[in-house]
Amino acid sequence: MVEEIKNIQGVKGIRVYQTSWILAGSGICLPEIGIFISKAIPEKARLSIIQHEYGHFLDFKNGVNGGPKRLFGSRILGFYILIGIPSLFNLIPLINQLPIFKGDHRTFWTEIRANQLAKAHFGKFLAEGFERSFPSKSIA
Template identity: 60%
Template sequence: MFLQRIPNPPLVHGIRIFRSSWLAKGAAICLPGLGVFLSKTIPLFAEKPIIQHEYGHYLDYLRGCEGDHKRFLGSRILGFYLKIGLPSLFNLTPGLRHLPWFRGDHRLFWTEIRANRLASAHFGKELAEGFEKRFPSKV
Protein backbone atom coordinates (compact mmCIF):
# COMPACT_ATOMS: atom_id res chain seq x y z
CA MET A 1 0.00 0.00 0.00
CA PHE A 2 1.52 3.34 -1.05
CA LEU A 3 -0.48 5.36 1.53
CA GLN A 4 -1.15 4.53 5.15
CA ARG A 5 -2.97 6.62 7.76
CA ILE A 6 -1.19 6.93 11.09
CA PRO A 7 -3.67 6.32 13.94
CA ASN A 8 -3.94 9.07 16.57
CA PRO A 9 -1.26 11.46 15.27
CA PRO A 10 0.60 13.13 18.16
CA LEU A 11 -0.17 16.78 19.02
CA VAL A 12 -1.85 17.51 15.70
CA HIS A 13 -5.46 18.64 15.54
CA GLY A 14 -7.46 19.23 12.42
CA ILE A 15 -5.15 17.59 9.89
CA ARG A 16 -4.71 13.96 8.86
CA ILE A 17 -1.29 12.30 8.91
CA PHE A 18 -0.27 9.72 6.29
CA ARG A 19 2.82 7.64 5.54
CA SER A 20 3.66 7.23 1.88
CA SER A 21 6.14 5.18 -0.12
CA TRP A 22 5.86 7.74 -2.93
CA LEU A 23 7.89 10.37 -1.09
CA ALA A 24 11.68 10.51 -1.24
CA LYS A 25 13.63 9.09 1.67
CA GLY A 26 13.15 11.28 4.74
CA ALA A 27 10.75 13.67 2.97
CA ALA A 28 7.50 15.15 4.26
CA ILE A 29 4.94 17.54 2.82
CA CYS A 30 1.86 19.40 4.01
CA LEU A 31 -1.00 19.62 1.55
CA PRO A 32 -3.78 21.66 3.18
CA GLY A 33 -7.12 20.15 2.35
CA LEU A 34 -5.55 16.69 2.17
CA GLY A 35 -3.14 16.20 5.08
CA VAL A 36 0.49 15.80 6.08
CA PHE A 37 2.39 13.12 4.22
CA LEU A 38 5.51 11.49 5.66
CA SER A 39 7.93 9.21 3.86
CA LYS A 40 7.73 5.66 5.16
CA THR A 41 11.51 5.91 5.70
CA ILE A 42 11.15 8.45 8.53
CA PRO A 43 11.83 6.61 11.78
CA LEU A 44 9.20 6.85 14.53
CA PHE A 45 11.58 8.76 16.86
CA ALA A 46 11.96 11.52 14.24
CA GLU A 47 8.24 11.91 13.48
CA LYS A 48 7.25 14.44 16.13
CA PRO A 49 9.47 17.38 15.05
CA ILE A 50 8.74 16.72 11.38
CA ILE A 51 4.99 16.61 11.98
CA GLN A 52 5.24 19.82 14.02
CA HIS A 53 7.15 21.54 11.20
CA GLU A 54 4.60 20.41 8.62
CA TYR A 55 1.83 21.53 10.96
CA GLY A 56 3.47 24.95 10.83
CA HIS A 57 2.74 24.98 7.09
CA TYR A 58 -0.87 24.06 7.89
CA LEU A 59 -1.03 26.99 10.33
CA ASP A 60 0.35 29.23 7.59
CA TYR A 61 -2.54 28.11 5.41
CA LEU A 62 -5.09 28.68 8.20
CA ARG A 63 -3.99 32.08 9.46
CA GLY A 64 -0.75 33.15 7.83
CA CYS A 65 2.34 34.41 9.58
CA GLU A 66 1.90 37.57 11.66
CA GLY A 67 -1.46 38.18 10.01
CA ASP A 68 -0.02 37.80 6.50
CA HIS A 69 -2.64 35.69 4.73
CA LYS A 70 -1.54 34.46 1.34
CA ARG A 71 -4.57 34.66 -0.93
CA PHE A 72 -5.04 34.34 -4.67
CA LEU A 73 -8.29 35.45 -6.29
CA GLY A 74 -9.71 35.62 -2.76
CA SER A 75 -8.93 31.97 -2.04
CA ARG A 76 -6.81 30.99 0.94
CA ILE A 77 -6.10 27.50 -0.44
CA LEU A 78 -5.06 28.79 -3.88
CA GLY A 79 -2.98 31.47 -2.18
CA PHE A 80 -1.20 28.89 -0.05
CA TYR A 81 -0.40 26.56 -2.93
CA LEU A 82 0.70 29.31 -5.33
CA LYS A 83 2.50 31.63 -2.91
CA ILE A 84 3.88 29.18 -0.33
CA GLY A 85 3.70 25.62 -1.68
CA LEU A 86 5.14 26.17 -5.15
CA PRO A 87 8.08 28.36 -4.03
CA SER A 88 8.94 25.74 -1.39
CA LEU A 89 8.74 22.94 -3.97
CA PHE A 90 10.75 24.95 -6.53
CA ASN A 91 13.46 25.52 -3.89
CA LEU A 92 13.87 21.72 -3.81
CA THR A 93 13.71 21.18 -7.58
CA PRO A 94 17.02 20.72 -9.41
CA GLY A 95 17.28 23.34 -12.14
CA LEU A 96 14.73 25.69 -10.59
CA ARG A 97 16.58 25.95 -7.29
CA HIS A 98 19.39 27.80 -9.08
CA LEU A 99 17.12 30.67 -10.08
CA PRO A 100 17.54 33.71 -7.80
CA TRP A 101 13.96 33.49 -6.43
CA PHE A 102 14.32 29.89 -5.30
CA ARG A 103 18.00 29.75 -4.35
CA GLY A 104 19.33 28.65 -0.97
CA ASP A 105 19.34 25.97 1.67
CA HIS A 106 15.82 24.57 2.01
CA ARG A 107 16.01 24.63 5.81
CA LEU A 108 16.59 28.40 5.61
CA PHE A 109 14.20 29.16 2.74
CA TRP A 110 11.62 31.79 3.71
CA THR A 111 8.64 29.40 3.44
CA GLU A 112 10.29 27.01 5.90
CA ILE A 113 11.22 29.76 8.37
CA ARG A 114 7.54 30.87 8.36
CA ALA A 115 6.38 27.32 9.15
CA ASN A 116 8.98 26.95 11.91
CA ARG A 117 7.94 30.23 13.57
CA LEU A 118 4.29 29.23 13.51
CA ALA A 119 5.00 25.73 14.82
CA SER A 120 7.22 27.08 17.64
CA ALA A 121 4.55 29.54 18.74
CA HIS A 122 1.74 26.99 18.46
CA PHE A 123 3.38 24.07 20.27
CA GLY A 124 5.30 26.15 22.82
CA LYS A 125 6.32 23.88 25.70
CA GLU A 126 5.16 20.83 23.72
CA LEU A 127 7.69 21.53 20.97
CA ALA A 128 9.76 18.44 20.18
CA GLU A 129 13.20 18.23 21.72
CA GLY A 130 15.78 19.62 19.31
CA PHE A 131 13.12 21.20 17.06
CA GLU A 132 14.81 24.61 16.92
CA LYS A 133 18.16 23.10 15.96
CA ARG A 134 16.70 21.07 13.11
CA PHE A 135 14.05 23.62 12.08
CA PRO A 136 15.42 27.14 12.62
CA SER A 137 12.98 30.02 12.91
CA LYS A 138 15.54 32.73 12.09
CA VAL A 139 17.82 33.11 9.09
Protein backbone atom coordinates in the same frame (compact mmCIF):
# COMPACT_ATOMS: atom_id res chain seq x y z
CA MET B 1 0.80 2.08 0.89
CA VAL B 2 -0.57 4.97 2.94
CA GLU B 3 -1.46 4.66 6.60
CA GLU B 4 -2.91 7.30 8.90
CA ILE B 5 -1.13 8.35 12.08
CA LYS B 6 -3.65 9.28 14.74
CA ASN B 7 -3.71 11.20 18.03
CA ILE B 8 -0.76 13.55 17.56
CA GLN B 9 -0.83 16.11 20.34
CA GLY B 10 -1.68 19.59 19.05
CA VAL B 11 -2.49 18.48 15.49
CA LYS B 12 -6.07 19.34 14.58
CA GLY B 13 -7.91 20.04 11.33
CA ILE B 14 -5.74 17.90 9.05
CA ARG B 15 -4.95 14.20 8.83
CA VAL B 16 -1.40 12.87 8.97
CA TYR B 17 -0.25 9.89 6.92
CA GLN B 18 2.96 7.95 6.50
CA THR B 19 3.74 6.44 3.13
CA SER B 20 6.50 4.78 1.17
CA TRP B 21 5.60 6.96 -1.83
CA ILE B 22 7.61 9.91 -0.50
CA LEU B 23 11.40 10.18 -0.51
CA ALA B 24 13.08 8.95 2.66
CA GLY B 25 13.34 11.68 5.28
CA SER B 26 10.82 13.99 3.69
CA GLY B 27 7.28 15.22 4.16
CA ILE B 28 4.73 17.43 2.48
CA CYS B 29 1.66 19.35 3.59
CA LEU B 30 -1.24 19.49 1.17
CA PRO B 31 -3.91 21.59 2.91
CA GLU B 32 -7.42 20.22 2.51
CA ILE B 33 -5.85 16.79 1.75
CA GLY B 34 -3.34 15.91 4.48
CA ILE B 35 0.21 15.84 5.75
CA PHE B 36 2.28 13.03 4.25
CA ILE B 37 5.59 11.87 5.70
CA SER B 38 7.96 9.17 4.56
CA LYS B 39 7.66 5.78 6.27
CA ALA B 40 11.46 5.73 6.26
CA ILE B 41 11.66 8.54 8.82
CA PRO B 42 13.15 7.24 12.07
CA GLU B 43 10.73 7.27 15.02
CA LYS B 44 12.91 9.84 16.84
CA ALA B 45 12.58 12.38 13.99
CA ARG B 46 8.94 11.74 13.10
CA LEU B 47 7.33 14.22 15.51
CA SER B 48 9.64 17.07 14.44
CA ILE B 49 8.77 16.56 10.79
CA ILE B 50 5.04 16.33 11.53
CA GLN B 51 5.23 19.55 13.56
CA HIS B 52 7.14 21.31 10.77
CA GLU B 53 4.58 20.20 8.16
CA TYR B 54 1.79 21.26 10.52
CA GLY B 55 3.44 24.69 10.51
CA HIS B 56 2.71 24.82 6.77
CA PHE B 57 -0.92 23.93 7.53
CA LEU B 58 -1.04 26.75 10.09
CA ASP B 59 0.36 29.08 7.42
CA PHE B 60 -2.49 28.03 5.13
CA LYS B 61 -5.07 28.41 7.89
CA ASN B 62 -3.92 31.57 9.70
CA GLY B 63 -0.73 32.81 8.10
CA VAL B 64 1.91 34.72 10.01
CA ASN B 65 0.41 37.29 12.42
CA GLY B 66 -3.12 36.15 11.48
CA GLY B 67 -2.74 36.84 7.76
CA PRO B 68 -2.83 33.83 5.43
CA LYS B 69 -1.57 34.32 1.91
CA ARG B 70 -4.50 34.81 -0.47
CA LEU B 71 -4.71 34.89 -4.22
CA PHE B 72 -7.93 36.16 -5.79
CA GLY B 73 -9.42 35.95 -2.28
CA SER B 74 -8.65 32.23 -1.96
CA ARG B 75 -6.52 30.78 0.84
CA ILE B 76 -6.07 27.51 -1.08
CA LEU B 77 -4.79 29.30 -4.23
CA GLY B 78 -2.72 31.61 -2.08
CA PHE B 79 -1.08 28.74 -0.25
CA TYR B 80 -0.29 26.58 -3.26
CA ILE B 81 0.83 29.40 -5.57
CA LEU B 82 2.55 31.70 -3.06
CA ILE B 83 3.92 29.15 -0.53
CA GLY B 84 3.78 25.59 -1.92
CA ILE B 85 5.24 26.19 -5.37
CA PRO B 86 8.15 28.38 -4.18
CA SER B 87 8.97 25.74 -1.55
CA LEU B 88 8.87 22.96 -4.15
CA PHE B 89 10.89 24.96 -6.70
CA ASN B 90 13.54 25.61 -4.04
CA LEU B 91 14.14 21.83 -4.04
CA ILE B 92 14.35 21.30 -7.82
CA PRO B 93 17.86 21.38 -9.34
CA LEU B 94 18.37 24.11 -11.95
CA ILE B 95 15.13 25.90 -10.98
CA ASN B 96 16.62 26.48 -7.53
CA GLN B 97 19.45 28.40 -9.19
CA LEU B 98 17.07 31.21 -10.10
CA PRO B 99 17.54 34.01 -7.55
CA ILE B 100 13.91 33.90 -6.35
CA PHE B 101 14.15 30.16 -5.48
CA LYS B 102 17.81 30.01 -4.46
CA GLY B 103 19.08 28.99 -1.04
CA ASP B 104 19.27 26.16 1.45
CA HIS B 105 15.81 24.59 1.83
CA ARG B 106 16.04 24.50 5.63
CA THR B 107 16.37 28.29 5.71
CA PHE B 108 14.21 29.15 2.69
CA TRP B 109 11.59 31.73 3.68
CA THR B 110 8.63 29.33 3.30
CA GLU B 111 10.28 26.87 5.69
CA ILE B 112 11.19 29.55 8.25
CA ARG B 113 7.52 30.66 8.26
CA ALA B 114 6.36 27.09 8.90
CA ASN B 115 8.93 26.62 11.66
CA GLN B 116 7.96 29.86 13.39
CA LEU B 117 4.28 28.91 13.32
CA ALA B 118 4.98 25.36 14.56
CA LYS B 119 7.19 26.65 17.37
CA ALA B 120 4.53 29.12 18.53
CA HIS B 121 1.72 26.55 18.23
CA PHE B 122 3.38 23.60 19.95
CA GLY B 123 5.24 25.66 22.58
CA LYS B 124 6.36 23.40 25.42
CA PHE B 125 5.23 20.35 23.41
CA LEU B 126 7.69 21.09 20.60
CA ALA B 127 9.59 17.91 19.69
CA GLU B 128 13.01 17.48 21.23
CA GLY B 129 15.63 18.78 18.81
CA PHE B 130 13.07 20.56 16.59
CA GLU B 131 15.12 23.75 16.33
CA ARG B 132 18.31 21.90 15.33
CA SER B 133 16.58 20.50 12.25
CA PHE B 134 14.04 23.27 11.66
CA PRO B 135 15.46 26.76 12.34
CA SER B 136 12.98 29.55 12.95
CA LYS B 137 15.33 32.38 11.97
CA SER B 138 17.09 33.07 8.71
CA ILE B 139 20.82 32.59 8.72
CA ALA B 140 22.38 35.69 7.19
